[in-house]
Amino acid sequence: MSGRAKILAAINKNKQPKATIAYKEKNSIDVFGENVFSMSAMKKRLPKDIYKSLKDTVENFSQLNDAVADVVASAMKDWAIEKGATHYAHVFFPLTGATAEKHDSFLVPDISGNAIAEFSGNTLIQGEPDASSFPSGGLRQTFEARGYTAWDVTSPAYIMESPNGATLCIPTAFVSWKGEALDKKTPILRSMQALNIQAQRILKLFGDDSGKIVSSTCGAEQEYFLIDKCFLSARPDIQAAGRTLFGAAAPKGQQFDDHYFGAITDRVLAFMFEVERELYRLGIPVKTRHNEVAPGQYEVAPVFETSNLATDHQQLTMVTLKKIAKKHGMECLLHEKPFAGVNGSGKHCNYSFGNASQGNLLDPGDTPHENAQFLVFCAAIIRGVHKYAKVLRAVVASAGNDHRLGANEAPPAIISIFLGEQLADVFEQVKKGGATSSKEAGIMAIGVDALPDLPKDAGDRNRTSPFAFTGNRFEFRAVGSDQSVSGPLVAMNTIFTDSINYVATELENATAGDPSKLNEAVQNLLKKIMDEHGSVIFNGDNYTDEWQEEASKRGLPNLKTTPEALPALIDDDVIELFNKYNVLSMEEMNSRYETYLEQYILKVKVEARTVVEMANTIIYPSAVRYQTELADSCLKMKELDVDCDASALKNTAGLIKELKAGIEALEALMAHEEEDALEEAKKCCKKILPAMLKVRETADKLEGVVADDLWALPTYQEMLFIR
Numbered sequence: 001m002s003g004r005a006k007i008l009a010a011i012n013k014n015k016q017p018k019a020t021i022a023y024k025e026k027n028s029i030d031v032f033g034e035n036v037f038s039m040s041a042m043k044k045r046l047p048k049d050i051y052k053s054l055k056d057t058v059e060n061f062s063q064l065n066d067a068v069a070d071v072v073a074s075a076m077k078d079w080a081i082e083k084g085a086t087h088y089a090h091v092f093f094p095l096t097g098a099t100a101e102k103h104d105s106f107l108v109p110d111i112s113g114n115a116i117a118e119f120s121g122n123t124l125i126q127g128e129p130d131a132s133s134f135p136s137g138g139l140r141q142t143f144e145a146r147g148y149t150a151w152d153v154t155s156p157a158y159i160m161e162s163p164n165g166a167t168l169c170i171p172t173a174f175v176s177w178k179g180e181a182l183d184k185k186t187p188i189l190r191s192m193q194a195l196n197i198q199a200q201r202i203l204k205l206f207g208d209d210s211g212k213i214v215s216s217t218c219g220a221e222q223e224y225f226l227i228d229k230c231f232l233s234a235r236p237d238i239q240a241a242g243r244t245l246f247g248a249a250a251p252k253g254q255q256f257d258d259h260y261f262g263a264i265t266d267r268v269l270a271f272m273f274e275v276e277r278e279l280y281r282l283g284i285p286v287k288t289r290h291n292e293v294a295p296g297q298y299e300v301a302p303v304f305e306t307s308n309l310a311t312d313h314q315q316l317t318m319v320t321l322k323k324i325a326k327k328h329g330m331e332c333l334l335h336e337k338p339f340a341g342v343n344g345s346g347k348h349c350n351y352s353f354g355n356a357s358q359g360n361l362l363d364p365g366d367t368p369h370e371n372a373q374f375l376v377f378c379a380a381i382i383r384g385v386h387k388y389a390k391v392l393r394a395v396v397a398s399a400g401n402d403h404r405l406g407a408n409e410a411p412p413a414i415i416s417i418f419l420g421e422q423l424a425d426v427f428e429q430v431k432k433g434g435a436t437s438s439k440e441a442g443i444m445a446i447g448v449d450a451l452p453d454l455p456k457d458a459g460d461r462n463r464t465s466p467f468a469f470t471g472n473r474f475e476f477r478a479v480g481s482d483q484s485v486s487g488p489l490v491a492m493n494t495i496f497t498d499s500i501n502y503v504a505t506e507l508e509n510a511t512a513g514d515p516s517k518l519n520e521a522v523q524n525l526l527k528k529i530m531d532e533h534g535s536v537i538f539n540g541d542n543y544t545d546e547w548q549e550e551a552s553k554r555g556l557p558n559l560k561t562t563p564e565a566l567p568a569l570i571d572d573d574v575i576e577l578f579n580k581y582n583v584l585s586m587e588e589m590n591s592r593y594e595t596y597l598e599q600y601i602l603k604v605k606v607e608a609r610t611v612v613e614m615a616n617t618i619i620y621p622s623a624v625r626y627q628t629e630l631a632d633s634c635l636k637m638k639e640l641d642v643d644c645d646a647s648a649l650k651n652t653a654g655l656i657k658e659l660k661a662g663i664e665a666l667e668a669l670m671a672h673e674e675e676d677a678l679e680e681a682k683k684c685c686k687k688i689l690p691a692m693l694k695v696r697e698t699a700d701k702l703e704g705v706v707a708d709d710l711w712a713l714p715t716y717q718e719m720l721f722i723r
């Protein structure tokens with residue numbers, strides 16, 4: 001039996017859905033948050049004053065003092081030990097996009113030869129993982145490699161269980177000894193603070209001086225693929241790169257749209273239930289699940305949370321999907337494009353901001369007064385997206401996402417805004433100046449009077465726009481399925497902070513403390529923003545060639561690949577922007593740029609090496625064996641004086657030659673390295689990737705001719721449809 005046949009046999013034995021939770025004994029909803037040291041758990045276990053002080057830190061970003069930390073640490077330890085924990089881990093999020101953790105035991109030996117459990121405020125607040133191997137983009141030399149993890153009080157600690165023990169996990173920021181951010185969490189926290197400061201000014205202008213913190217919110221829809229785990233052993237490409245580097249299209253792909261929202265099979269559903277239960281226990285409010293467009297593709301989406309929490313939870317969601325899939329004999333693929341020819345996976349990042357006194361600030365609301373405030377925020381967003389489109393593009397740039405952006409399944413690399421018909425119409429009217437000042441000097445007639453009531457529901461939905469208004473939030477759709485939402489959220493927070501600062505300053509100057517002037521000031525400002533930035537609005541089909549042309553006429557950037565997109569991170573205006581609001585310094589921006597460039601190069605090169613190896617050791621041998629079979633048959637036929645049509649042999653021989661030539665060309669490209677990282681990245685993009693594709697094209701042709709029993713690689717048909 002061939003290796004591939006063995007795999008198929010193994011899968012068929014293993015396909016039964018696994019019952020892993022006693023859901024009738026305990027309803028999944030009842031386990032929500034049971035593994036989280038949440039505010040309510042703290043309230044129960046902490047002295048009143050300590051709890052109050054901690055709550056203030058969480059809600060108002062106030063400083064945490066050492067005495068509080070000691071008490072919290074002790075309560076947290078007791079709670080964790082009751083849950084079976086023996087270890088604690090500072091969890092942090094390095095620039096690789098991964099989740100990193102260093103575990104330490106609570107155990108401390110005492111003089112009598114016994115051991116006690118110990119956990120001080122200091123160990124809770126600060127850790128020093130060696131962690132010098134994480135990329136820092138030049139921020140840390142090895143001789144000063146200290147990196148510190150610092151407890152993020154705003155994200156609760158939780159218990160991670162494994163079959164043989166449990167660990168108390170503490171979400172932390174990861175910084176260098178000089179305090180420079182080495183991670184994805186630090187800038188999130190900084191950007192949320194910056195946004196709050198500016199948003200307060202707008203709220204004040206509109207009469208809300210409650211001072212309630214404005215936080216950005218995020219609900220990220222995660223798309224992913226599931227394949228049977230057995231396939232992995234015969235697909236080095238999926239193991240090394242998370243995607244297929246070879247494979248002819250299956251005869252049936254997604255043409256029938258029969259997978260989208262289709263009935264979920266028992267095996268997959270069993271997996272989903274367990275994922276959700278695990279996430280519930282961690283206090284992660286996942287809500288929606290369904291089949292996606294491609295065969296074997298699914299989606300899970302949570303109820304939105306504040307950006308910081310949503311980012312941590314999103315990261316945990318990815319970890320949990322991968323972990324539970326294995327338990328069910330499957331592999332969860334988070335790569336943006338695991339299979340050519342069918343849809344890739346994205347992570348729509350729903351975004352808004354709000355506070356405790358008004359709720360969601362991007363909800364148009366029912367009254368003109370709310371409408372006007374909403375329109376001001378909306379205009380700030382329009383300005384921000386237009387002004388810093390290149391930043392939004394840069395933060396979604398990755399080797400994986402390059403396969404998606406611009407293919408006709410995901411928004412193009414051009415960043416534009418979709419407002420929906422009705423909202424677009426409102427802004428069109430603003431632009432025409434149809435709504436100048438309103439003379440009825442009512443007490444607070446701040447509504448933009450000449451405008452129609454705003455729709456509660458966006459009505460139509462444009463699925464092709466990278467940045468779409470969807471009724472009460474914006475949806476940033478260009479984010480890749482494997483990416484942390486941190487980059488996009490930091491970018492949005494910072495860009496909109498800047499725009500809100502601009503808008504607030506304009507309105508403050510125009511009104512000079514006189515609320516009766518606000519109405520006119522708003523109208524003038526909206527018109528000005530539309531005149532200067534309205535060209536970023538596009539409500540048509542973003543997948544068409546006409547849009548590419550139109551966008552270029554409008555001067556909107558179209559940065560198609562990662563090496564084209566990333567340099568925006570170190571443009572002067574961008575560095576100034578992030579620096580101005582204390583989100584990331586010039587050094588930190590440089591470090592990010594260098595790290596992401598490096599990541600891109602590394603990813604492409606791992607793929608290239610995998611292509612060479614698989615072509616040489618898997619595909620070439622299969623093809624040669626088949627060639628020999630054909631040649632033997634021809635020889636025998638000739639011996640027997642039977643006419644032999646050698647066309648199949650000639651075709652195969654030709655393809656084998658082509659394959660070898662392709663491999664050699666790719667190897668030649670890989671043999672030398674450009675000194676400059678950006679040049680090397682460009683080479684990866686413009687030369688290595690096309691050379692890999694050339695090898696693949698030949699290999700995929702061979703897949704179509706070589707005898708099936710000689711073909712060693714599991715096919716698309718098998719991987720996508722056998723679950």
Ligand code: ADP
Nearest residue numbers: 217218219220301302303304350351352360473
């Ligand atoms: P759709 O597929 O129509 O986009 P989903 O229900 O799959 O809708 O996802 C919508 C996502 O938007 C959910 O994660 C939801 O929590 C999130 N969302 C809703 N309101 C907000 C908000 N104010 N801020 C951020 N995210 C939000």
Ligand code: MG
Nearest residue numbers: 221348350475
């Ligand atoms: Mg969506």
